[in-house]
Amino acid sequence: MIQKMRDNPRDWRLASLEAIAKRLDIQVRKSGGSHAVFMHEDSNIVVTIPSTRPIKSIYICQFLALIDDIGA
Template sequence: MAKAKKILEKMGINPRDDWTIKEVQKVCEYYNLECAPPSGGGSHWKVSSEHLEGILTIPSNRPIKPIYIKKLVGYVSAHQDAEEDKGDG
Protein backbone atom coordinates (compact mmCIF):
# COMPACT_ATOMS: atom_id res chain seq x y z
CA MET A 1 0.00 0.00 0.00
CA ALA A 2 3.02 2.30 -0.15
CA LYS A 3 1.67 3.18 -3.58
CA ALA A 4 -1.22 5.08 -1.96
CA LYS A 5 1.28 7.11 0.06
CA LYS A 6 3.11 8.05 -3.14
CA ILE A 7 -0.16 8.96 -4.83
CA LEU A 8 -0.99 11.35 -1.97
CA GLU A 9 2.49 12.91 -2.19
CA LYS A 10 2.06 13.43 -5.93
CA MET A 11 -1.41 14.89 -5.38
CA GLY A 12 0.11 17.44 -3.02
CA ILE A 13 2.84 18.35 -5.51
CA ASN A 14 0.65 18.39 -8.62
CA PRO A 15 -3.09 18.64 -7.93
CA ARG A 16 -3.65 19.51 -11.61
CA ASP A 17 -2.67 16.04 -12.83
CA ASP A 18 -5.32 13.75 -14.35
CA TRP A 19 -6.49 12.20 -11.05
CA THR A 20 -9.23 9.57 -11.01
CA ILE A 21 -11.71 8.49 -8.38
CA LYS A 22 -9.90 5.11 -8.17
CA GLU A 23 -6.77 6.91 -6.97
CA VAL A 24 -8.85 8.84 -4.44
CA GLN A 25 -10.29 5.52 -3.23
CA LYS A 26 -6.79 4.02 -2.82
CA VAL A 27 -5.68 6.98 -0.72
CA CYS A 28 -8.81 6.83 1.43
CA GLU A 29 -8.48 3.11 1.98
CA TYR A 30 -4.82 3.43 2.99
CA TYR A 31 -5.54 6.20 5.51
CA ASN A 32 -8.70 4.51 6.90
CA LEU A 33 -11.09 7.11 5.54
CA GLU A 34 -14.63 6.22 4.51
CA CYS A 35 -15.10 6.75 0.76
CA ALA A 36 -18.77 6.22 -0.08
CA PRO A 37 -20.00 6.09 -3.68
CA PRO A 38 -22.71 8.40 -4.98
CA SER A 39 -26.26 7.52 -4.05
CA GLY A 40 -29.60 8.51 -5.51
CA GLY A 41 -28.27 9.28 -8.98
CA GLY A 42 -25.63 11.78 -7.83
CA SER A 43 -22.03 11.96 -8.98
CA HIS A 44 -20.24 12.96 -5.77
CA TRP A 45 -18.29 10.54 -3.61
CA LYS A 46 -18.35 11.26 0.11
CA VAL A 47 -15.13 11.11 2.11
CA SER A 48 -15.41 11.10 5.88
CA SER A 49 -13.34 10.41 8.98
CA GLU A 50 -14.36 9.17 12.40
CA HIS A 51 -11.97 11.80 13.83
CA LEU A 52 -13.24 14.84 11.90
CA GLU A 53 -16.52 16.67 11.60
CA GLY A 54 -17.91 17.25 8.15
CA ILE A 55 -17.83 15.34 4.91
CA LEU A 56 -15.66 16.08 1.89
CA THR A 57 -17.52 15.58 -1.39
CA ILE A 58 -15.59 14.83 -4.56
CA PRO A 59 -17.23 14.64 -7.99
CA SER A 60 -16.26 11.53 -9.92
CA ASN A 61 -16.00 13.41 -13.21
CA ARG A 62 -12.65 12.93 -14.85
CA PRO A 63 -10.30 14.64 -14.46
CA ILE A 64 -11.06 15.64 -10.90
CA LYS A 65 -10.59 19.40 -10.54
CA PRO A 66 -7.46 20.51 -8.63
CA ILE A 67 -9.47 22.20 -5.87
CA TYR A 68 -10.95 18.85 -4.83
CA ILE A 69 -7.52 17.20 -4.82
CA LYS A 70 -6.14 20.03 -2.65
CA LYS A 71 -9.07 19.59 -0.27
CA LEU A 72 -8.45 15.83 -0.12
CA VAL A 73 -4.76 16.33 0.71
CA GLY A 74 -5.73 18.73 3.51
CA TYR A 75 -8.44 16.38 4.76
CA VAL A 76 -6.01 13.45 4.95
CA SER A 77 -3.53 15.64 6.83
CA ALA A 78 -6.19 16.77 9.32
CA HIS A 79 -7.32 13.15 9.74
CA GLN A 80 -3.77 12.04 10.54
CA ASP A 81 -3.32 14.88 13.04
CA ALA A 82 -6.60 14.02 14.77
CA GLU A 83 -5.67 10.35 14.84
CA GLU A 84 -2.31 11.15 16.46
CA ASP A 85 -3.96 13.45 19.02
CA LYS A 86 -6.44 10.73 19.93
CA GLY A 87 -3.55 8.28 20.37
CA ASP A 88 -1.78 10.63 22.79
CA GLY A 89 -4.87 10.96 25.00
Protein backbone atom coordinates (compact mmCIF):
# COMPACT_ATOMS: atom_id res chain seq x y z
CA MET A 1 0.00 0.00 0.00
CA ILE A 2 2.91 2.35 0.70
CA GLN A 3 4.24 1.85 -2.82
CA LYS A 4 0.81 2.62 -4.26
CA MET A 5 0.83 5.79 -2.19
CA ARG A 6 4.24 6.74 -3.57
CA ASP A 7 3.10 6.05 -7.13
CA ASN A 8 -0.11 8.05 -6.76
CA PRO A 9 -0.28 10.42 -3.76
CA ARG A 10 -3.77 11.65 -4.66
CA ASP A 11 -7.22 10.72 -3.38
CA TRP A 12 -6.28 8.80 -0.22
CA ARG A 13 -8.51 8.56 2.83
CA LEU A 14 -7.58 9.02 6.45
CA ALA A 15 -8.55 5.42 7.25
CA SER A 16 -5.84 4.15 4.89
CA LEU A 17 -3.19 6.30 6.57
CA GLU A 18 -4.35 5.11 9.99
CA ALA A 19 -4.03 1.47 8.88
CA ILE A 20 -0.47 2.04 7.67
CA ALA A 21 0.37 3.95 10.85
CA LYS A 22 -0.88 1.09 13.01
CA ARG A 23 1.32 -1.41 11.15
CA LEU A 24 4.40 0.82 11.55
CA ASP A 25 3.78 1.81 15.20
CA ILE A 26 3.17 5.42 14.21
CA GLN A 27 1.06 7.16 16.82
CA VAL A 28 -2.16 8.79 15.67
CA ARG A 29 -3.70 11.52 17.77
CA LYS A 30 -7.20 12.77 17.10
CA SER A 31 -8.23 15.47 19.50
CA GLY A 32 -11.84 15.51 18.40
CA GLY A 33 -11.15 18.21 15.85
CA SER A 34 -10.93 18.06 12.11
CA HIS A 35 -7.29 16.93 11.98
CA ALA A 36 -5.25 13.83 12.75
CA VAL A 37 -1.66 14.08 13.96
CA PHE A 38 0.86 11.35 13.08
CA MET A 39 4.14 10.96 14.97
CA HIS A 40 6.73 8.33 15.84
CA GLU A 41 9.10 8.23 18.80
CA ASP A 42 12.14 7.76 16.52
CA SER A 43 11.40 10.84 14.41
CA ASN A 44 11.18 14.58 14.92
CA ILE A 45 8.67 14.82 12.08
CA VAL A 46 5.07 15.47 13.08
CA VAL A 47 2.47 15.35 10.33
CA THR A 48 -0.89 17.05 10.76
CA ILE A 49 -3.49 15.98 8.22
CA PRO A 50 -6.98 17.44 7.85
CA SER A 51 -9.82 14.95 7.86
CA THR A 52 -11.27 16.26 4.61
CA ARG A 53 -11.67 13.80 1.76
CA PRO A 54 -9.79 13.25 -0.40
CA ILE A 55 -6.53 14.14 1.32
CA LYS A 56 -4.35 16.46 -0.77
CA SER A 57 -1.13 15.02 -2.15
CA ILE A 58 1.08 17.41 -0.14
CA TYR A 59 -0.10 15.74 3.08
CA ILE A 60 0.54 12.28 1.64
CA CYS A 61 4.09 13.36 0.76
CA GLN A 62 4.60 14.55 4.35
CA PHE A 63 3.27 11.24 5.66
CA LEU A 64 5.67 9.35 3.37
CA ALA A 65 8.54 11.53 4.64
CA LEU A 66 7.69 10.41 8.18
CA ILE A 67 7.73 6.77 7.06
CA ASP A 68 11.11 7.27 5.36
CA ASP A 69 12.50 9.03 8.44
CA ILE A 70 11.75 6.05 10.69
CA GLY A 71 13.32 3.69 8.16
CA ALA A 72 10.19 1.74 7.32
